[in-house]
Amino acid sequence: MTAYVLETRDVAIHYGGVKALDGVSLTLEKGQIRGLIGPNGAGKSTVIDAITGRRPLTRGQVILDGQDVSQLGAVARRRLGLSRSFQRTSIFTGMPVRKQVELASYKMGVSDSAADAEAVLQELDLARLGDVVAEDLGYGEQRRLDLALALVGRPKMLMLDEPMAGLSVKESLDLAQHLKALTSRWEVSVLLVEHDMDVVFSISDAVTVFELGRVIASGEPAQVRADPRVREAYLGSAA
């Protein structure tokens, strides 16, 4: 049996009559990137909320490294290694990059937050920008800072909700390379929600497709891309 870093078992979140998620089971292995795609409203952001503890589950379980964390709050789950990046909201625009990352690490309770922050900055090629205030960063660099803030304390799992949105092709490729490097060097597992199909199918080890709160396909990228149901439901029959 494979030891999964993360497993959701039959996870559901209902909002009144709306079944945002309705029985989602998925797994992440160590260092694996799982791409998650599906039409607008399919439940992609909601599954991230379910895993991180931002929304209570209607039913099902979230298992991290074999431990059922379904009843834990978001802060406790983050400390156990379930991290996500938020877009923009996490950046204090007037503060230098290094200081922000150190502060985030300190708040996480990391004992040597300076060393932790430095490692993250090096990994994301942000160390040379350590003294620059966030508002003076380029857009692509700001996205890398979002990622840096999510990486303090060496999480086991990173959940990213459309991290490439608004980036140029070059910036997207750059971010994709950093993600790939992270998974191999730090053995972080990544759940990547992304509309850019080229990025998803090129860097993911596995792809899951959602429709109306359910998994309609899951497997290796090539296999998922060829699935008739996926082509019909999402990629368009011409894909």
Ligand SMILES: Nc1ncnc2c1ncn2[C@@H]1O[C@H](COP(=O)(O)OP(=O)(O)OP(=O)(O)O)[C@@H](O)[C@H]1O
């Ligand atoms: N707070 C809420 N109250 C009621 N319904 C909600 C709430 N949040 C999300 N939903 C509904 O849950 C469903 C899933 O939404 P979700 O945001 O997870 O989709 P998504 O796949 O992330 O879509 P997108 O690609 O547009 O980001 C949608 O039908 C949405 O309208």
Ligand SMILES: [Mg+2]
């Ligand atoms: Mg969404």
